Amino acid sequence: MGSFQIEPSAKIDSVHLNVCNIDQSLQFYKSFLGFKIVKNKSSSVFLSPDGKPPYLIALTETMTKNPNTKNAGLYHFAVLLPQRKDLANFLSHLLQHGDDVRIDGFSDHLVSEAIYIRDPNDIGIEIYCDRKKSAWEWDNGQVRMTLDPLDIKGLQNDATQSWDGFPTGTTIGHVHLHVSDLAEVKKFYSEILGFKNTASMKGALFFAAGDYHHHIATNTWLGKDVQPANSHLAGLDYFTIKISHDMLNDLIKKLNEHNVPLTRLEDNSISIFDQDKISIHFIS
Numbered sequence: 001m002g003s004f005q006i007e008p009s010a011k012i013d014s015v016h017l018n019v020c021n022i023d024q025s026l027q028f029y030k031s032f033l034g035f036k037i038v039k040n041k042s043s044s045v046f047l048s049p050d051g052k053p054p055y056l057i058a059l060t061e062t063m064t065k066n067p068n069t070k071n072a073g074l075y076h077f078a079v080l081l082p083q084r085k086d087l088a089n090f091l092s093h094l095l096q097h098g099d100d101v102r103i104d105g106f107s108d109h110l111v112s113e114a115i116y117i118r119d120p121n122d123i124g125i126e127i128y129c130d131r132k133k134s135a136w137e138w139d140n141g142q143v144r145m146t147l148d149p150l151d152i153k154g155l156q157n158d159a160t161q162s163w164d165g166f167p168t169g170t171t172i173g174h175v176h177l178h179v180s181d182l183a184e185v186k187k188f189y190s191e192i193l194g195f196k197n198t199a200s201m202k203g204a205l206f207f208a209a210g211d212y213h214h215h216i217a218t219n220t221w222l223g224k225d226v227q228p229a230n231s232h233l234a235g236l237d238y239f240t241i242k243i244s245h246d247m248l249n250d251l252i253k254k255l256n257e258h259n260v261p262l263t264r265l266e267d268n269s270i271s272i273f274d275q276d277k278i279s280i281h282f283i284s
């Protein structure tokens with residue numbers, strides 16, 4: 001079996017989240033964050049920056065509870081803003097409403113600047129913007145990412161207007177997952193799915209398609225005894241990765257070579273589970 005690489009244009013397309021109370025979640029995602037509804041379908045609501053397709057987030061009300069076990073799944077999903085001024089505008093909005101929202105932190109990762117918050121179901125959300133690629137530091141295929149404090153004052157000074165929701169061009173830049181075993185992760189995401197391992201740090205591995213810093217991050221920070229992902233809990237149901245039709249066919253061959261079970265879905269897409277039973281849909 002030769003080395004398999006996912007195509008450079010592969011990217012995270014959307015996250016599907018299970019929530020306990022759709023009205024409570026919409027209060028947060030719509031009224032506070034400013035997402036707009038693309039469509040309602042049965043018990044799910046689909047959200048995008050401008051109310052037009054494609055959606056970025058799907059919320060489904062389920063008979064779930066917040067987990068009281070340590071399960072593999074979402075550490076956070078990350079909403080990528082087009083420009084630094086957008087992050088500055090969001091920061092001002094957040095600080096004005098800080099009492100209503102759980103803020104996890106602020107970080108300068110060198111490749112990006114990031115704000116971490118939590119939704120009503122304790123689902124982690126990163127809101128971030130990238131620095132110019134020319135500022136990223138690569139060494140032998142590994143990109144340098146720091147955990148420095150964010151320049152909050154400097155960012156606040158770049159705010160241009162009051163927050164009016166996410167600008168067009170906002171995407172899901174990456175997902176960050178709790179997993180049980182990094183060696184297994186590397187085998188699955190790198191050897192089988194063909195993502196490049198772009199960075200490693202204590203208990204964490206980062207993977208990307210093309211020349212991005214990372215589309216998928218994984219960590220074992222919950223400990224080794226983490227249980228498999230459980231889509232009956234509030235949190236991640238699945239995330240989707242967009243690839244071309246040809247790439248999907250190549251990937252299906254690769255999954256078959258490795259005996260990874262897959263389910264064919266409508267619209268030229270498949271669903272698979274990773275090594276920790278986290279559900280991934282590849283769509284083309």
Ligand SMILES: [Fe+2]
Nearest residue numbers: 078126174176
């Ligand atoms: Fe992240």
